[in-house]
Amino acid sequence: MQVFKIFKDAVLNKSDAVRGIFLKGGQVFLYLVILATLMAIPQTIIAGKLVSTLTTNFETVANNIPEYTLTDNQLDKDSGEAKVVNTDFIVYSFDPNDDVSTSELKDLNTNGLIIENQKDQLYLAVNNQDYHIKYSDGLNASVQKSLFNNMGQFQFLTYPITFIGIMIGQLVMLSFLQLMIALLCGFSKHSQRLKLTLSNRFRLGILQNTLPILVITVINLLPLNLPFQFEILLIAGVIRTVKVMKNIKVIKY
Incomplete structure (x- = not known):
């Protein structure tokens, strides 16, 4: 040609x-x-490398989500101990007593995605935008783990x-x-x-x-x-x- x-x-x-x-x-x-x-x-x-790393980060978060239980759409006290997991692009916190402030999590990774299991909701923050998903909306440990594990399904x-x-x-x-x-x-x-x-x-x-x-x-x-x-x-x-x-x-x- x-x-x-x-x-x-x-x-x-x-x-x-x-x-x-x-x-x-x-x-x-x-x-x-x-x-x-x-x-x-x-x-x-x-x-492609960034997408692969992000997929791995979501899998790490999913593996660190406790098998929490809910009572009256709030985390039970025996759902697990509080923890903070910091990956390349994601900061995850399991905070059943709301002891960790969102600003503290943002300081760990200023440009990353913040995911926090709070007492009565799942808190998400990215690009200075905050999102809230109530446990009363049908969210539970199984759904949350499945969601994060499937983030790389369409990679x-x-x-x-x-x-x-x-x-x-x-x-x-x-x-x-x-x-x-x-x-x-x-x-x-x-x-x-x-x-x-x-x-x-x-x-x-x-x-x-x-x-x-x-x-x-x-x-x-x-x-x-x-x-x-x-x-x-x-x-x-x-x-x-x-x-x-x-x-x-x-x-x-």
């Missing part, structure tokens, strides 16, 4: 890649999707959904990046000499930014934190695109 042939030429930095300036609109979109898909892989891996759906969401975000960002490159390259005398339109520069910029995008993607797959990635790709894209325009010769008959 022509798009993949041009992609290969762009990766290998071949001069033939300049042919991509004549790609049709649908082919340009496909090319952007290919790049966005590659860029989404590192972030999807990170998101297999999380990865494709997360990947698609990240890929779409990368596609929007990449389109904006290439538009900026096309606009900036328009100030080059070589663009004016070749009489390149915005569309021409956009296509040419995508091809010339392919290799830098792949390099950034590989770096993101490694345990490295490279700041200012957008700015790096913007500068690299402009420099490489102007360089190619400079080398294009106009043959006059």
Whole structure:
């Protein structure tokens, strides 16, 4: 397929890649999707690890919920001793006598999810939002354990959904990046000499930014934190695109 042939030429930095300036609109979109898909892989891996850790945290909480009993929709005194369990993303407290304040739990993990079995309700707090589930609403130890243990049941759906969401975000960002490159390259005398339109520069910029995008993607797959990635790709894209325009010769008959 022509798009993949041009992609290969762009990766290998071949001069033939300049042919991509004549790609049709649908082919340009496909090319952007290919790049966005590659860029989404590192972030999807990170998101997958977070989901896996969160699932494990919920299982830890479920294993620490006592087999409490209720009387008049309140925890019995013999339901178990008070405890606090702090995981990566969740702080769980079993507090039958309401001895632990919610502010104390939030101090243990300021950005985490707070789950507390209080005397007459289950208290949840996340992102400064508080939620309350009364035991009178049908909540008991069995239901609560089952709920937390099943949090990872649909984990297999999380990865494709997360990947698609990240890929779409990368596609929007990449389109904006290439538009900026096309606009900036328009100030080059070589663009004016070749009489390149915005569309021409956009296509040419995508091809010339392919290799830098792949390099950034590989770096993101490694345990490295490279700041200012957008700015790096913007500068690299402009420099490489102007360089190619400079080398294009106009043959006059």
